[in-house]
Amino acid sequence: MSDKSSDPKKINCAKKMRDIMTTYYLDAMTAEQNNKQVAWITSGGPVEPLVAMDIIPIYPENHGAMIGASKMGEDLCIKAENMGYSSDLCSYARTDISIGGLPKPDMLICCNNICGTVLKWYEVQARYYNVPLFILDTPICHTRYSPEVAKYVRAQIDEYIIFLEKITKRKFDYDKMAQVGKLAYESQVLWQKVLNTTAHKPSPMSAFDAFFFLALIVTLRGTQIAVGFYKDLLAEMRQRIKDGISMVPNEKHRLLWDNLPIWYRLKWLSNKFSDHNACLVADTYTSAWCGAIKYTDKNNFLDSIAEAYTRIYLNIGVDQMANQVLDMIKFYDVNGFVMHSNRSCKPYSFGQMDIMRIVREKTDIPVLMIEADMVDPRNFSHSQVETRIDAFMEIIKQRSR
């Protein structure tokens, strides 16, 4: 690659990823001129049928993350509040409702497997844009995936396809769907493998990188582009391991992150931990896009996605979430757990204190909980978080002595 930077830590695939995302957004922006239709879809929604129908998927949540990262969150949240939306609502929804700016949707696809917020948010947009809204209702599986739920969600997958046929006035192409399904499966497997590379000590990348590289598995899942990209990324990670390149130069402590990133403080947090020779090697968030592959049958994609989309990380009981956290603690061999108590995201954050208790009971690693919000910086107290991180790292250092 031409732009090999002098900084050996830098991941080369980052530029490729930026280019892909730029092309993707350009495509989306010019969709109308190119006679393509645009669907807005929730991050946990089944995008594959859209890809099979050549409809361009747009993710307002991804946009929310970009807004957060570019520190525009506060202004937009205030604007939403002036429109009457309470400051206690999810800041992705608040920024999206207030900014607009995304290519206009021809349809809205909302899957409530991540939260009830998206249901309300997409209703707002359905009224505003006056376009059809399809809701994939995936009942929460507190303890199990029942046959009733299986039947209900499977029936809705067919309704989804009928909905798409009606809007596009085209027949659904099942052969193409099978292909797209295979690619989606493949990219998820690759993404999981990329994430798994951080089990290596020292870790070739950090969760902060994962937050960045996540965008493709969310937006371009089901395309050859995503598969190609994650193959390259995986190869680069393996090469880094071989060459002994680590993200945190002097990795001594390994941490697990819970909940969404704090987008407007990524860099600061990354440096902060790095200064303590600590690497956030994994997180519960980015793995949500491959956590349910065990339920996906790539040869029988449509039938199996009902289960895969219903049993994702947030749509299960808190005790099951805790089990997954415990597995990750083991697999990545971490010695600390950092939880972001995120005011915006209630389904992710309520139950965290019980997860914290379970982790404390079952492991001997210290747990830190910081209060913030993923996009709205008004809920972030810099000095308080800094003091708490420093104190937490002191404990970890003492224990590792």
Added chain:
Amino acid sequence: MKEIKIFHNALKDVSALASKIKENQKKIIGYLCSYAPEELIYAAGFHPMRLFSSKSDIILAENHLQTYCCSLVRGILEDSLSGRLDFLDGTVFPHTCDSIQRLSDIWRMQGRYEFFADVILPAKLNTQSARTYMVDVLTRFKKDLEAAINREITDADLQKSIKKFNLIRSNLSKIYALQSKKPGIIKGADLYAIVKGSMIMDKDEVANLLPVIVNNLEKTDAPETKGKRIVLTGSICDSPDIYSVIETAGGIIVGDDLCTGQRWFEGLTLEDDAPLVAIAERYMGRMICPAKHSSPTARGENIVSLARKNKAAGVVFLLLKFCDPHAFDYPYLKEFLEKEGIKTLLIEIDDQQQNLGQLSTRFETFIHYI
């Protein structure tokens, strides 16, 4: 009216009320949301009781739920953890908002009561598959109940239960209709006590008392009042004071879209249908809660027609702080109402504490202005 007094008295001490119910060998099943299928619980021989927060200080629940969780959910968890709900034999959690969903997990892990069930109803209520699923879920819940009581729940049991609830509901509707027709015949605080009491008291007792109240109210003449007609909307309103403050400020409550009000009791269950199908149909058809979906504008149309039907001069939004589903709907409901020339007032309430002085000023200003 002495019948109304009984309701007021019952609310004063819920655990005393619970002991009385238990004397009759009835086990008590608590629930937190108006989508809990009470008819089924009752048909199983249990006493279904809606849970409200005792509004005690949050101490133990601090270890489970952050401060940005709605006060109702935190308050009820506090009650449970501190033993104030030890009279419960079980709880039922229907699918509702994200906060109650997570409360269900926390509650289940605590395992304090013998019976526990999640009844994950569909979130969308406008499709055939959702309807089928709703019946499937109710069927599963019936089996869970049967396993707990070790006997079958027959159609006859269900029909009897449905009749009882229909009787309660239709009488509550009548009381509301009378109040709307002859505003002021019943005080807001009494209305509150009757509805809340109906959710927690012994069902036979409620079914006996309500018709007497209706009868009395039918015979009562409309008082000479010039109060402004007000409709309330929101999730729950568990504060009799708010009702009195509105009245003192010159308003009269003539209807509501609350799940501790009309949203809970409006609409009857068909008595001659297959019972579970009939229960499902009622849920599919009744006034919708914002945690559910039927169409993007269903609630807007509904609140406008409710306000019109009751000739409301103003609509008061009583929203619990941190309640997402309701907060999302507020801007558009307000817009819908204002387009129709109906004024609105937003009151953000905390179930734990209320500043009544400040509230009364706001109500006075509002009522003066409409």
